[in-house]
Amino acid sequence: MQKTLKSNIEDDNTQLLYLEDVKxxxxxxxxxxxxxxxxxxxxxxxxxxxxxxxxxxIVGESGCGKSTLGNLIMGLLKPTEGKILxxxxxxxxxxxxxxxxxxxxxxxxxxxxxxxxxxxxxxxDIIAEPLITHKIVKGKELEQRVLNLMEDVGxxxxxxxxxxxxxxxxxRQRIGIxxxxxxxxxxxxxxxxxxxxxxxxxxxxxxxxxNLQRKYQLTYIFIAHGLPxxxxxxxxxxxxxxxxxxxxxxxxxxxxxxxxxxxxxxLSSIPILDPTLRGNKQNNLxxxxxxxxxxxxxxxxxxxxxxxxxxxxxxxxPSFTEREPGHFVSCHYSIFDL
Amino acid sequence: MEANNAELSxxxxxxxxxxxxxxxxxxxxxxxxxxxxxxIVGFVLVLSICFIAMLAPLLxxxxxxKINAAQMLIPPVWIDGGTSNHILGTDNLGRDILSRxxxxxxxxxxxxILSVVVAGFIGVVFGLIAGYYGGxxxxxxxxxxxxxxxxxxxxxxxxxxxxxxxxxxxxxxxIGVTSWVMYARLVRGETLxxxxxxxxxxxxxxxxxxxxxxxxxxxxxxxxxxxxxSTLSVAASIITESSLSFLGLGIQPPTISWGIxxxxxxxxxxxxxxxxxxxxxAITLTVLGIIFLGxxxxxxxxxxxxxx
Numbered sequence: 265m266q267k268t269l270k271s272n273i274e275d276d277n278t279q280l281l282y283l284e285d286v287k288x289x290x291x292x293x294x295x296x297x298x299x300x301x302x303x304x305x306x307x308x309x310x311x312x313x314x315x316x317x318x319x320x321x322i323v324g325e326s327g328c329g330k331s332t333l334g335n336l337i338m339g340l341l342k343p344t345e346g347k348i349l350x351x352x353x354x355x356x357x358x359x360x361x362x363x364x365x366x367x368x369x370x371x372x373x374x375x376x377x378x379x380x381x382x383x384x385x386x387x388x389d390i391i392a393e394p395l396i397t398h399k400i401v402k403g404k405e406l407e408q409r410v411l412n413l414m415e416d417v418g419x420x421x422x423x424x425x426x427x428x429x430x431x432x433x434x435x436r437q438r439i440g441i442x443x444x445x446x447x448x449x450x451x452x453x454x455x456x457x458x459x460x461x462x463x464x465x466x467x468x469x470x471x472x473x474x475n476l477q478r479k480y481q482l483t484y485i486f487i488a489h490g491l492p493x494x495x496x497x498x499x500x501x502x503x504x505x506x507x508x509x510x511x512x513x514x515x516x517x518x519x520x521x522x523x524x525x526x527x528x529x530x531l532s533s534i535p536i537l538d539p540t541l542r543g544n545k546q547n548n549l550x551x552x553x554x555x556x557x558x559x560x561x562x563x564x565x566x567x568x569x570x571x572x573x574x575x576x577x578x579x580x581x582p583s584f585t586e587r588e589p590g591h592f593v594s595c596h597y598s599i600f601d602l
Numbered sequence: 603m604e605a606n607n608a609e610l611s612x613x614x615x616x617x618x619x620x621x622x623x624x625x626x627x628x629x630x631x632x633x634x635x636x637x638x639x640x641x642i643v644g645f646v647l648v649l650s651i652c653f654i655a656m657l658a659p660l661l662x663x664x665x666x667x668k669i670n671a672a673q674m675l676i677p678p679v680w681i682d683g684g685t686s687n688h689i690l691g692t693d694n695l696g697r698d699i700l701s702r703x704x705x706x707x708x709x710x711x712x713x714x715i716l717s718v719v720v721a722g723f724i725g726v727v728f729g730l731i732a733g734y735y736g737g738x739x740x741x742x743x744x745x746x747x748x749x750x751x752x753x754x755x756x757x758x759x760x761x762x763x764x765x766x767x768x769x770x771x772x773x774x775x776x777i778g779v780t781s782w783v784m785y786a787r788l789v790r791g792e793t794l795x796x797x798x799x800x801x802x803x804x805x806x807x808x809x810x811x812x813x814x815x816x817x818x819x820x821x822x823x824x825x826x827x828x829x830x831x832s833t834l835s836v837a838a839s840i841i842t843e844s845s846l847s848f849l850g851l852g853i854q855p856p857t858i859s860w861g862i863x864x865x866x867x868x869x870x871x872x873x874x875x876x877x878x879x880x881x882x883x884a885i886t887l888t889v890l891g892i893i894f895l896g897x898x899x900x901x902x903x904x905x906x907x908x909x910x
Contacts, residue, residue, distance in 0.1 A: 338807050364809035372807045380800035384822040394808045443804065 280451055280483050281314040281337070286346035288332055292558060304558050306332040308507035314451070319477065319484040321494030323530065324504035325554050330487050334455045337485065338372050339363055350451070368398050368447035375456040377436035381428040387439055388424040394446040413442040418472060434465035438472070445476065453485045458493060470497055491530050495519070503527045506557055506565045509584065513591035523593040525570050526550065564596065572597065638901065644894025651888050655707040662701035666858055670696035675874045691876045693866065699876065702858050703884055709859040710888060713774055713843040714836040720778025722832050725785020730816050732786065733793025743786065750783045756845060763851040773852050777839050788831060792824040826903035833896035837889040844885055860885050
């Protein structure tokens with residue numbers, strides 16, 4: 265199942281991050297009344313590679329495990345199984361000291377700019393914290409670095425003495441971006457960085473992120489719950505459903521030729537602004553809720569919500585295969601048969 | 603280098619702005635104080651009691667320890683038989699009650715504040731550790747807290763004080779050790795919620811050590827609620843001190859405390875009520891003042907009411 269993907273990966277040195285069959289199960293068994301072990305399979309066998317300099321969008325409903333995946337990559341959670349390789353180093357086996365050192369290479373931007381900044385710290389101290397923690401610079405140089413970072417993200421340097429509550433959501437997100445940039449990381453995991461912002465601010469932050477990407481050769485993993493958010497910034501998009509990736513391909517292919525029924529459903533859930541175009545839209549909306557990851561459906565996990573499901577789907581787990589170059593889908597059927 | 607300075611200048615100019623912002627903050631505190639009537643009452647009461655305690659030798663009309671057999675049990679000035687020499691009367695040994703009240707305030711203030719410092723320190727440390735690390739450590743600390751809570755504080759103090767030598771610092775220590783659980787519970791609860799905030803997660807992704815996360819990210823965000831309950835528990839400590847001194851296990855005579863005055867006056871309560879009434883009023887006013895002040899502090903420091 266992973267072989268098809270793996271053979272594609274091994275050769276090149278353009279890859280920055282490589283996940284190999286990563287699983288994260290949370291123990292949710294009832295300790296007192298039942299001896300049966302129950303697990304919440306938040307991330308259930310994900311293999312993925314991220315190339316240097318690209319933006320990989322990860323999209324899925326809430327509860328599909330995309331944030332858990334982000335936390336696993338950031339080393340905030342230990343995977344139950346699998347490897348996470350950053351430029352060949354397995355992050356899951358590093359000891360605390362080495363992991364701390366390695367942390368300067370991958371940073372995170374958070375969803376909620378109102379809870380991601382310590383309300384008792386000044387902007388200067390927030391942005392300086394990574395530099396101080398890793399003992400990179402100090403004194404005058406530190407001051408200069410922090411002010412440069414503030415300029416980089418479009419903050420007025422005269423605000424460095426203020427507290428987070430004196431800023432708007434967009435400005436606070438800029439502070440969070442400056443903090444993530446401070447260590448000059450190679451990889452930044454953006455966990456829904458624009459979903460908590462005003463619509464008018466969202467595009468500003470997206471533009472800022474892509475400018476910074478060009479300037480510092482950053483690689484992004486961009487997590488979002490809908491396709492519109494990742495459409496502009498991503499090179500490739502992975503669609504997640506219940507702990508697994510169901511479709512992975514370039515942005516253009518995904519929008520032009522979605523192969524998984526779930527992806528098609530997601531695409532048709534995007535509102536169309538122009539009413540005259542609405543008539544042509546295929547109505548593929550998916551009904552119902554995401555099933556519990558404690559008791560995922562047998563066979564293809566999507567079968568109970570899939571409009572095209574057959575008996576085969578209920579029994580056999582579909583493999584994640586490459587349908588056309590760089591386009592991976594896990595579905596028994598080709599979309600053309602359906 | 604010059605270019606550097608030119609670039610830095612906006613940052614330095616901002617220090618003035620910062621100063622004026624600080625002034626603004628104090629001004630809003632004062633505004634809030636003026637708005638809250640109980641706040642003013644509490645503030646004035648606490649401030650004057652602190653002054654009285656500090657300036658006791660200047661304010662007291664007589665030596666509080668001086669026994670005068672000729673002037674025993676003189677009633678207050680407004681009762682028949684009272685004299686203006688002893689405004690609040692004298693006790694069974696002819697000592698001036700007003701002077702004794704003034705000196706007694708010192709013990710109450712010292713015990714009240716220091717025991718809260720002891721309790722707060724122990725409680726905050728345990729609360730932070732239990733809340734942050736969770737799991738087994740949390741279970742152990744919280745079971746300890748539960749077992750402390752299941753025994754009445756005053757009984758605990760009695761046991762401790764009968765084992766240890768009674769005295770001012772023993773008393774402070776004992777009250778502190780028996781009342782830390784309140785802080786531990788509060789701080790643990792707050793820590794549990796702050797631990798899940800994204801800024802703590804951000805610190806972890808940066809690689810900040812656990813100790814630094816606790817001291818820089820969690821502690822500053824729980825301290826305001828600690829301050830609020832510590833003002834309230836200063837009042838509780840003063841009452842505990844008085845009760846223990848009343849029972850003869852706290853401050854030992856001839857040192858003066860309001861609790862001792864209460865207990866000494868007990869035998870004369872039927873005939874000379876002023877012996878125990880005035881220290882009682884003093885305790886009530888002090889505790890009331892501190893509680894009012896604490897409520898005002900909660901309004902000012904509570905994040906939920908901030909910015910209103």
